[in-house]
Amino acid sequence: MKSKTCMSGNWKPQHRSRRKEASLVKSEPKKKPQPSGFFQKFFRKPEKSQKEQRLTVQRSIPYLEMGRDGICRVEEHLYSKTVRFYDINYQLAQNEDKNTIFESWCDFLNYFDASIRFQLSFINHKSDMSEYNKVIQIEPQHDAFDDVRMEYAQMLKQQLAKGNNGLVRTKYITFSIEAKSVREAKPRLERIETDILNNFKVLGVKAYPLNGVERLQIMYETFHQEEQQKFDFSYDRILQSGMTTKDFIAPTSFLFKSGKDFMMGDTYGAASYLNILAPELTDKVLAEFLDMDKNLVVSIHVQSVDQLKAIKLIKGKITDLDRMKIEEQKKAVRSGYDMEIIPSDLATYGGEAKKILDDLQSRNERMFLVTVLFLNTAKTKQELDSAVFQTAGIAQKFNCTLNRLDYLQEQGLMSSLPLANNLVPIKRALTTTSTAIFVPFTTQELFMEGDSLYYGLNAVSNNMIMADRKQLKNPNGLILGTPGSGKSFSAKREITNVFFTTTDDIIVADPEGEYYPLVEALGGQVIHISSTSKDYINPMDINLNYADDDNPLGMKSDFILSLCELIMGARDGMEPEEKSVIDRCLPLVYQKYLNDPKPENMPTLGDLYDCLREQKERQAQRIATALEIYVNGSLRVFNHQTNVELDNRIICFDIKELGKQLKKLGMLIVQDQVWNRVTINRNSKKNTRYYIDEFHLLLKEEQTAAYSVEIWKRFRKWGGVPTGITQNIKDLLASREIENIFENSDFIYMLNQASGDRQILAKQLNISPFQLSYVTNSNEGEGLLFYGNTIIPFKDKFDTSLKLYSLMTTKPNEMGKYKEKKEA
Structure with missing residues (x-):
């Protein structure tokens, strides 16, 4: 997206002294108690001159008072407030969405009338890495898994080092108005704040107003960018110490000596402004600056x-240009050449001025006076020069120049504070569209605290992605x-992370033995289920908490119907009469267990078969006949009492050897066992993670698909977190139930996709062509993460030398190495 800039040049101050300005100001010492009464005249120190009083760090900071509620009295009759806002995915959005966001951003800017000054602040500063280390910290438990646990912890630290998480990017909008008193300013500031928050809501941007402590912290971090000491302040301490808010945020000293840079404490800094020379700018210009990995x-x-x-000003400019054009035409006639030949600049400026006038009069455009300032800081002069050079290079890329604020370094520094008070007298006139081209949105980050898990690095910013699905x-x-x-590998990495960092139970349905x-x-x-295995799972297992109500058979009935329908191969579903027969038999089959819930009283498929044989209806005999091979025949693997322990924290149901005939049935039975576990864990307020590989198999049959959707809908409130894993997108999307699956899934981890599947998913999930490029011919471990409304491209390169890698890989040659090591 491009926008034309206004013709007007930079408005510079009328007078600028060429004399070098040098001032070293130091922080005010804490005031000592003074003697009073008769002794005061003997001990009173000579009063400082006005010049000495002015030269203090505190007096250089350009505000008067900072209130607890975040209202700052900047000057005698100027008051301001600040709102922090977060990022949205603008750079990755579709062109239609980009246009919508851009137009909404233009409307946002047009909200501000001439009585409101506002300042957009974008701050990149290095943060204490200890905060990030706390999020990824995994402590040893002194158990049998510490070797792989600490391997995983080391891997997370290495990934954190690769990213830029130590560099925090924050965005603010500060607005100020003139008022006689804070009482008069407060209601109007609050109305403006409400309107700003509503405008951000329209854009889909999260935002909140800052209080006094939060605003002071921003200024503290600006003045102490290279220091590790945290901001320690409360308003109660002002009353106790007699100090002012400036005492808590001020650096030890300011030194404005050379006119081109300055020092605050031990930190070097330089303030510059952006001189816009390009006739057009793209909406990527601000994003390029914010991508810098520096303060x-x-x-x-x-x-x-x-x-x-504004209209009067432009009309005046047009009149001046027309007058100049007439003068040039007169010269041409007197000189004997064509009067249409006039200086090209005159023709260009005249056309631009008329276009701007047309924009102001007929399009929804306003005129703004804009100043774009850059504040670079570093530990050494050499690092500072390098940072300024890098910033200037980005400006040059967009046909602009970055100019130092000669002998205005102090004004540039103080104008960079989020106070909405511009002390730099260099302004550029721009229309709404030209101002809006500095789009403040790039791409979202995802780094959460709590039980957050690692999902790779942000492919755009290289920052670590840490998210908690349970939120x-x-x-x-x-x-x-x-x-x-890398889909199975990604699932295993999440399973490993869940095991090491949470107390959640984990159950895996594994159709391929991976x-x-x-x-x-x-x-x-590990429970191996096959026709030759001695591990048995009873599909009739039930517990008394199986359903929401007092009748546990309600939900179990749905499962038994799904099971029988799968066994009977009923493509169009079971007949109502058949469903009624099964529903009548279930209370009879479970009566003994419900009266005396002991494990030995749990019924099996054989009990259901016997009960059906006792019924007179033809439909009952038909169902019983279909069940016979699973009760007395060659497929009777599921006609046994459960003989394996199901209370382990992590369970894998390996159904690879079941064969095609029984695999779908096995997956459905495993799903029911998971439901049993979820209902048990619900009472103890414990979460249950459930991973289903080859998930599309469950959606092929109507009844099993319906049962899966029921789990997808009900798991959340029971503390279940299911995850479907599949490579067969077409089979998945062929199910009529897939809409319900997508609508009830706020987390999608999408890796490389086949060309046909990409288009289907793009339509289903509204993915832009640019976003789609991240799942087109991408390498293993690269793709798109959908977390709620957030879409983030990711990459994950796992260290292949780790023992964990050999446990998680699904490559046949590497899995063979694991088996050899295990046997050895």
């Missing part, structure tokens, strides 16, 4: 010009990818 403060001061005054409205998820894209090495290494229970 940087970008401040955009904006002052709206009254519409009538989503619906934590259900999908992992989608072609063979070899997960058992990891589960065994974590001390989990």
Whole structure:
């Protein structure tokens, strides 16, 4: 997106002294108690001159008072407030969405009339890495898994070092108005604040107003960018100490000596302004500056010009240009050449001026006076020069120049504070569209505290992605990818992370035998279900908390119907009469267990078969006949009491050897066992993570798909977190129930996709072509993460030398190495 800039040049101060200005100001010492009464005249120190009083750090900071509520009295009759806002995915959005955001941003700017000054502040500053280390910290537990646990912890530290998480990027808008008193200013500031928050809401941007402590912290971090000491302040301490708010934020000293840079404490700094030379700018210009991996403060001061005054100003410029054009034409006639030949600049400026006038009169455009300031800081003079050079290079890329504020370094520094008070007398006249081209949105970050898990690095910013699915409205998820894209590996990495950093239970339905090495290494229970195995799972298992109400058979009935329908191969569903027969038999089959809930009283499929044989209806005999091979025949693997422990924290149901005939049935039975576990954990307020590989198999049959959707809908309030994993997108999307799955999944981890699947998913999930490029011919471990309304491109390169890698890989040659090591 591009926008034309206004023709007007930079407005510079009328007088600028060429004399070098040098001042070293130091922080005011804490005041000592003075003697009073008769002794005062003997002990009173000579009063400082006005010049000495002026030369203090505190007096250089350009505000008078900072209130607890965040209202700052900047000057005698100037008051301001600050709102922090967060990022949205603008750079990755579709062109239609970009246009919508841009137009809404223009409307946002047009809200400000000439009585409101406002300042956009974008602050990149290095943060204490200890805060990030706390989020990824995994402590040793002195158990059998400490070797892989600490391997995983080391991997997280390495990934954190690769990213820029030590550099915090924050965004603020500060607005100020003139008023006689704070009582008069407060209601108007609050109305403006409410309007700003509503405008951000329209854009889909999260925002909140800052209080006094938060505003002071911004200024403290600006003055102490290279220091590790945290901001320690409360308003109660002012009353106790007799100090002012400036005493808590001020550096030890300011030194404005050379006119081109300055020092605050031990930190070097330089203030510059952006000189816009380009006739057009793109909406990427601000994003390029903010991508710098260095301390940087970008401040955009904006002052709206009254519409009538702006129109009058442009008309005056057009009149002047027309007068100059007539003079040039007269010269041409006198000189004997064509009067249409006039200086090209005159023709260009005349056309631009008329276009701007047309924009102001007929399009929804206003005129703004804009100052774009840059504040670079560093530990050494050499690092500072390098940072300024890098910033100037980005400006040059967009046909602009970055000019130092010669002998205005102090004004540039103080104008970079979020006070909405511009002390730099250099302004550029721009229309709404030209001002809006500095779009303040780039891409979202995702780094959460709590039980957050690692999901790779942000492919745009290189920052670590840490997210907690349980904080989503619906934590259900999908992992989608072609063979070899890393979907199983990604699921195993999340399982490992869950095991090490949470207390959640983990259950895996494993149709391909890919997960058992990891589960065994974590001390989990691997249950091999096959026609030759001695591990048995009873599909009739139930517990008394199986349903929301007092009748546990309500939900169990849905499962038994799904089971029978799958067994009977009923493509169009079971007949109502058949469903009624099964529903009649279930209370009879479970009566003994419900009266005396002991494990030995739990019924099996054989009990259901016998009960059906006792019924007179033809439909009952038909169902019983279909069940016979699973009760007395060659497929009777599921006609046994459960003989494996199901209370291990991590369980893997390996159903690879079941064969095609029984695999779907096995997956459905595993799903029911998970539901049993979820209902048990619900009472103890424990979460249950459930991973289903080859998820599309469950959606092929109507009844099993319906049962899966029921779990997807109900798991959340029972503390369940299901995750479907599949490579067959077309099979997945062919199900009529897939809409319900997507609507109830706020987490999607999408890896490389086949060309046909990409277009289907793009339509289903409203993915832009630019976003789609991240899942087009992408390498393994690269793709898109959908977390609620946030879409983030990610990359994850896992260290192949780690033992964990050999446990998580699904590559046949590497899995073979694991088996050899285990046997050895």
